[in-house]
Amino acid sequence: MTQSILDIRNVSLSFGPLKALDGVTLAVSPGERLALLGHNGAGKSTLFKAILGFLAPGEGTITVAGHRPGSDAARIAMSYLPEVVSFPQSLTGREVLAYFSGLRGASRSEINGLLDRVGLADAAERRVRTYSKGMRQRLGLAQALIGAPRLLLLDEPTSGLDPVSRHDFYTVIAEAAARGCAVLLSSHGLEEVQGQTDRVAILSRGRLRASGTLAELAAAAALRTTIRVTAKQGHADRLQADLGGRRVNGCRLDIDCAPDAKLGLLLQLGHHRDVLHEIDVFAPGLNDIYRHFSDHEGDQA
């Protein structure tokens, strides 16, 4: 395995009695995109602030490209895009990028290329006041790409964006990752990051509940498929006696089964075709997987 750009080991951080982060261990390698999922208040932003060096963990260590968070080397290696950012309204897009170039000690000659990459070349001389939400977020992304950082830290970067803007946004992120940049981005939901990240980590109440590819998470969750059968009037009792399951109402029956038992169950239902009105199959979706990890184990904690 290659050397991680971001290495978080057993990090805990408390605000008084509230444990915002509890034993979090996470690593992101060069070129890897990791999505950090969690509810509001799960600890995502706190973790980001710890990585940025704004908050010091009570326990554990974080290193960014081998450096302590907050050190110059770590700040140069990493850049950040917060969930809500509003640049000064009376500056132009180019002036905003020139400001961050100056702070990062990067060359101003790369600004044109960055504006091009996020599709703002035509709006470069316009005041930020006139930008749409999507344009502002793209300007934020361009800001984060200044100086070719080795780690991109994106806090819910696409919330509130329309699907087209979101797609464009992830295209730029994928390009950065292809050049070897490690990406850690947070999000509320799995659908949003499906297909856009290599790995997913789920944070709930300050603890890391799961981490892996989507397929791995789905397998680990081993969620059951639900088959909903609607019987013809008066035949629901007989179906339940034969197949089991839960009665929903007079004529409906929900049967849960493991994904690999689904086909057998459907074949069995075929024998009752004369009393069947309708069959619906509910395979577990991304949301169910997410809920499984963020709620289920939270209840035990």
Add this chain to the structure above:
Amino acid sequence: MNTRIGTIFAQEFRLARRNLWVGLATGILGLFAVVLGVFGAGQGAALDADALTLTAASLATLSVYLIPLIALLMSYDSFAGEIERGALALTLASPVRRWEIFVGKFAAQSLAVGVAILLAFGAAGAFLALSFGTGSEGIAAWMRLMATAFVLGSVFVGFGLMLSAMAGRTATAAASAVGLWLVLVVIYDLALLGSVMAASDGIFASQVFPWLVVANPADAFRLFNLALIETAPVAGIDGLASTLPFPPTVALAVLGLWLSAVLALGIRRTKRIVP
């Protein structure tokens, strides 16, 4: 000046110009200076003083109110607003030092106040001198007024930035800026006047009171300017200017001390910000 301070300075100064602060401050200060000069010029002959000297005295008394207000208005939102909008987190994520941010903002906003003073008082002074005539004494008084007004503005820009970094929220920062202005510019003098009237012995009035007055940066500015204008028609607390138990340069030293104090405190508060 390193690149990072230069970058912050350039952005802040650009913002002060674009947000029309410089233009607005120039307009207000210039208007008051001309009006005071034109109205005061009528009394000049009676008091045997030229228009510029007289106007410098009355403008010093008025500037005590206006310049701190302008400086606080320009600076109170600087940190608090950026914290609320999430912009400061981005700046702090870059390799910039906290003190560099404070110094860059301070220099830019002080300069913005200074440019407004230079344009407004400079133009008004030239207008008055050309219209009513003046001498070397008048020009010197006017120069002292502009220079010390610039220092006074810087002190209050420092105050505003410090309060902004301390408050972290725009509303709190605004409230504390207004409070500071009221205390230092209005209430302080009233309280001192009240106490000097209440105190029966002469020691307080002659020994303690002048030091208490000059300890306030706004009063220090006013005393310094009035003490050096012999013909100034002064009343109330300003009457102290002609009977100071210390040289007027003490007032300048007080302004310098306040400037260093607000810079040091402001930088310390900036280091504690968690965005």
